[in-house]
């Protein structure tokens with residue numbers, strides 16, 4: 001008699017875990033980015049080089065690191081408290097995007113990702129961050 005009760009408990013616990021796990025996955029899949037096509041070909045107006053990377057690095061430390069992490073893996077201290085994952089900048093998929101697309105994403109934001117148009121009002125500051133994010137590609 002007891003063993004049947006235990007089995008029932010184990011089964012319902014299992015079903016509960018499967019249910020909460022799958023609803024969690026749903027909550028973690030945010031809507032796709034809707035990036036206007038012109039950003040695919042927008043050129044970075046800031047000259048490439050050490051200076052731009054270093055400016056981007058400073059801005060990143062101030063505005064982005066808390067969520068995206070020091071190496072851009074999406075593992076900053078704030079990331080754990082968000083119900084969505086903060087993107088990993090080292091992936092091929094992320095790096096395959098054009099500079100303009102990345103610029104658009106950080107300018108406009110989406111969901112838990114803030115819009116940085118006002119927080120970093122200089123366009124060139126955001127374009128410099130794009131150069132810094134390029135240094136995060138997996139080697």
Ligand code: HEC
Pocket residue numbers: 030031059060063064065066067068078082084085086087088094102105106110111112113114116129
């Ligand atoms: C409060 C946490 C937070 C901060 C601060 C933050 N981000 Fe994000 N970021 C996110 C989240 C969460 C996403 C995923 C959003 C989504 O897909 O709905 C994201 C997505 C992105 C993306 C799109 C990535 C992709 O997969 O295409 C870029 C680019 C980005 N962030 C850049 C930045 C930059 C640059 C900064 C600093 C200027 C910054 N983020 C600051 C949370 C943050």
